[in-house]
Amino acid sequence: SFMQKLTGIADLADRLKKHLGISDVIVVPLDSDKAVTVKHQIGKEAARLLEANFIGETKVAVTGGSTMAAIAKELKGDKAYPSLQFIAARGGLGEDVLHQANTIASAFAEKTGGSFKTLYLPDHLSEEAYAMMMKEPLIKEMMDLYEQTDLVVHGIGNAEEMALRRQSTEEEVQMITEGGAVSEAFGYYFDAEGNVVYRIRSAGIQLEQVHKAPVIIAVAGGHSKAKAILSYFKNAPERSVLVTDEGAATEINNLI
Numbered sequence: 001s002f003m004q005k006l007t008g009i010a011d012l013a014d015r016l017k018k019h020l021g022i023s024d025v026i027v028v029p030l031d032s033d034k035a036v037t038v039k040h041q042i043g044k045e046a047a048r049l050l051e052a053n054f055i056g057e058t059k060v061a062v063t064g065g066s067t068m069a070a071i072a073k074e075l076k077g078d079k080a081y082p083s084l085q086f087i088a089a090r091g092g093l094g095e096d097v098l099h100q101a102n103t104i105a106s107a108f109a110e111k112t113g114g115s116f117k118t119l120y121l122p123d124h125l126s127e128e129a130y131a132m133m134m135k136e137p138l139i140k141e142m143m144d145l146y147e148q149t150d151l152v153v154h155g156i157g158n159a160e161e162m163a164l165r166r167q168s169t170e171e172e173v174q175m176i177t178e179g180g181a182v183s184e185a186f187g188y189y190f191d192a193e194g195n196v197v198y199r200i201r202s203a204g205i206q207l208e209q210v211h212k213a214p215v216i217i218a219v220a221g222g223h224s225k226a227k228a229i230l231s232y233f234k235n236a237p238e239r240s241v242l243v244t245d246e247g248a249a250t251e252i253n254n255l256i
């Protein structure tokens with residue numbers, strides 16, 4: 001019955017929350033790998049959760065991806081939060097424009113009435129270019145904002161899939177394969193134990209900055225992301241919240 005199904009999902013969410021050791025897991029019905037509307041449901045749940053956290057002057061770092069884009073669509077467009085500042089968590093030009101952190105930051109600002117800060121930089125810089133970029137005042141300003149982040153909202157991807165999607169360099173692909181990367185979030189690649197095995201050489205939020213943000217919300221669904229979600233949460237702060245779907249949650253439950 002419908003009620004039994006809901007209880008099933010609530011139990012699943014509870015089991016995941018305990019296993020991942022985080023403060024909350026929200027599970028929407030069905031599997032976003034099988035129906036795109038499920039991703040919109042994840043977006044809707046995450047949007048409501050975010051709105052509950054949009055209080056006062058809050059600096060919100062946002063990443064890219066299709067799940068993040070789904071949140072932007074579901075935010076109420078009442079421009080009720082003019083003191084919010086959305087910060088693109090990474091330069092990230094490797095992604096499709098609509099899914100870049102910069103685009104998401106501006107979409108969030110448009111809906112909420114807040115402001116936004118973008119960062120347009122290639123995803124893959126040479127060591128020399130990276131060192132030089134870091135000295136640029138505009139980049140330094142971004143780095144200072146990352147340091148003051150109150151809330152981070154980010155997607156989680158499969159390592160290999162993300163490497164392909166971002167037209168990664170040979171060096172990157174090699175590091176990812178040899179390092180046994182399973183998941184990717186905000187430009188960091190993690191192995192099955194949650195250790196960082198590679199980091200995209202581009203300006204962006206640092207893992208330490210994500211880890212010290214008071215509110216951290218991860219959005220990722222679909223059964224194909226089960227291993228990636230498990231890998232990422234091996235090393236994520238306890239106060240993290242995950243918004244996911246039944247497809248991912250069921251598969252994680254089978255794996256644990």
Ligand code: G3H
Pocket residue numbers: 063064065066067068155156157162184185186187
């Ligand atoms: O870093 C992870 C990716 O941005 C996730 O992208 O939501 O389109 O799967 P996605």
